[in-house]
Amino acid sequence: MSSSTKKAVVLLSGGLDSATTLGIARNEGFDCYAMTFRYGQRHNVEVECARRVAASLGVAEHRIIDIDLKQFGRSALTDDTLAVPKDREDIDDTSDIPISYVPARNTIFLSYALAWAEVLDAFDIFIGVNATDYSGYPDCRPEFIDAYEKMANLATAAAVTGTQKYSIHTPIIKLSKADIIKTGTSIGVDYSLTHSCYDPDPDNKPCARCDSCKLRLRGFQQANLTDPVQYAD
Amino acid sequence: MSSSTKKAVVLLSGGLDSATTLGIARNEGFDCYAMTFRYGQRHNVEVECARRVAASLGVAEHRIIDIDLKQFGRSALTDDTLAVPKDREDIDDTSDIPISYVPARNTIFLSYALAWAEVLDAFDIFIGVNATDYSGYPDCRPEFIDAYEKMANLATAAAVTGTQKYSIHTPIIKLSKADIIKTGTSIGVDYSLTHSCYDPDPDNKPCARCDSCKLRLRGFQQANLTDPVQYAD
Numbered sequence: 001m002s003s004s005t006k007k008a009v010v011l012l013s014g015g016l017d018s019a020t021t022l023g024i025a026r027n028e029g030f031d032c033y034a035m036t037f038r039y040g041q042r043h044n045v046e047v048e049c050a051r052r053v054a055a056s057l058g059v060a061e062h063r064i065i066d067i068d069l070k071q072f073g074r075s076a077l078t079d080d081t082l083a084v085p086k087d088r089e090d091i092d093d094t095s096d097i098p099i100s101y102v103p104a105r106n107t108i109f110l111s112y113a114l115a116w117a118e119v120l121d122a123f124d125i126f127i128g129v130n131a132t133d134y135s136g137y138p139d140c141r142p143e144f145i146d147a148y149e150k151m152a153n154l155a156t157a158a159a160v161t162g163t164q165k166y167s168i169h170t171p172i173i174k175l176s177k178a179d180i181i182k183t184g185t186s187i188g189v190d191y192s193l194t195h196s197c198y199d200p201d202p203d204n205k206p207c208a209r210c211d212s213c214k215l216r217l218r219g220f221q222q223a224n225l226t227d228p229v230q231y232a233d
Numbered sequence: 234m235s236s237s238t239k240k241a242v243v244l245l246s247g248g249l250d251s252a253t254t255l256g257i258a259r260n261e262g263f264d265c266y267a268m269t270f271r272y273g274q275r276h277n278v279e280v281e282c283a284r285r286v287a288a289s290l291g292v293a294e295h296r297i298i299d300i301d302l303k304q305f306g307r308s309a310l311t312d313d314t315l316a317v318p319k320d321r322e323d324i325d326d327t328s329d330i331p332i333s334y335v336p337a338r339n340t341i342f343l344s345y346a347l348a349w350a351e352v353l354d355a356f357d358i359f360i361g362v363n364a365t366d367y368s369g370y371p372d373c374r375p376e377f378i379d380a381y382e383k384m385a386n387l388a389t390a391a392a393v394t395g396t397q398k399y400s401i402h403t404p405i406i407k408l409s410k411a412d413i414i415k416t417g418t419s420i421g422v423d424y425s426l427t428h429s430c431y432d433p434d435p436d437n438k439p440c441a442r443c444d445s446c447k448l449r450l451r452g453f454q455q456a457n458l459t460d461p462v463q464y465a466d
Binding site for chain 2: 063097118138
């Protein structure tokens with residue numbers, strides 16, 4: 001890449017949404033610095049998927065960061081005593097925040113991304129939040145992202161020196177899952193490398209029954225594409 | 234404490250400012266949950282000081298969290314190859330951000346505090362930032378705190394359920410160092426337990442020459458009080 005290429009920090013979970021977001025950032029010409037968290041999630045396999053996705057899309061660097069969100073608990077993703085909901089009838093019901101919500105997770109992830117951006121002299125941060133086919137998480141909504149961006153532009157050295165402003169990019173925030181999949185497919189994102197399930201079986205095969213699997217499967221169906229991932233029987 | 238006591242998460246570094254902040258939170262009747270970070274700082278001794286301050290002020294719980302900010306570098310506090318500035322003539326000059334600034338540190342600290350507050354059902358977070366006798370850090374200014382509070386109230390489950398709002402308390406933000414010390418002394422904060430130096434000697438004695446030591450020493454002098462801490466020769 002040329003030295004004039006703009007750098008971006010891209011949050012990458014190993015799931016479908018963040019893989020697409022990385023593909024889009026790369027497609028827009030950014031030199032991508034991917035950041036993944038091993039935070040105590042029960043679907044730790046996604047970290048390995050993130051590694052493969054990052055390699056396949058050719059990032060400048062991939063940083064995997066260990067943080068312990070398990071200590072706070074209160075989420076089925078980090079607390080083994082809480083069951084991941086399965087076979088929910090209405091996956092579009094966002095009136096209650098589901099038990100898979102991890103307290104302040106995206107706030108923490110973005111804060112690490114901001115720290116890395118600051119030392120990289122990068123002013124662009126990408127996050128694959130989605131507020132259409134999603135589970136009603138508060139930290140996936142556009143108003144949260146806007147407030148985070150404002151805060152970031154007051155938190156950092158650049159806020160005082162006034163050189164440049166940070167942008168938090170959310171290229172898939174308003175897309176349906178089907179449109180995310182179609183977009184990613186058109187720019188060469190390999191979904192066979194991704195993992196979306198909250199509660200994979202011992203062989204790390206996705207369950208097809210949690211909200212995340214159901215949203216993914218419906219997305220592929222609506223996009224008239226086949227999900228290349230093999231599900232548990 | 235009665236069950237009706239309100240809980241607060243209090244960021245506690247082991248320094249003078251955060252010890253005073255914890256004292257104030259306790260004095261206001263909060264049941265305090267102290268949070269300290271071992272983040273790769275060269276003055277790691279402050280974590281031990283935080284432990285003693287938390288014990289002396291009787292917190293409900295003290296959580297010490299390991300995070301790695303050393304990996305990002307670009308601060309004299311986390312990068313051993315960068316020297317901590319000593320004997321600066323004008324410690325009130327905040328026109329440049331000093332090399333002791335740690336990228337996005339307070340943003341990350343507050344984000345962990347927010348996660349803990351969320352699972353504790355606490356809506357009050359205390360941070361001992363100061364924008365008077367300080368070093369010009371962007372993440373110590375009132376406008377940063379205001380923006381963080383707004384973001385926090387969009388990031389979390391309570392933002393959607395609309396139950397309660399988070400408050401980020403900064404009780405010493407506008408006090409001079411002398412007034413911080415007088416306040417803390419009046420409510421029983423034991424400054425002999427605190428540590429402010431960025432670059433202590435091998436015996437962990439403060440240097441008396443870094444900005445943080447100089448601000449502290451001047452504060453005690455202006456308050457007509459004696460700093461109970463023993464400095465390096």
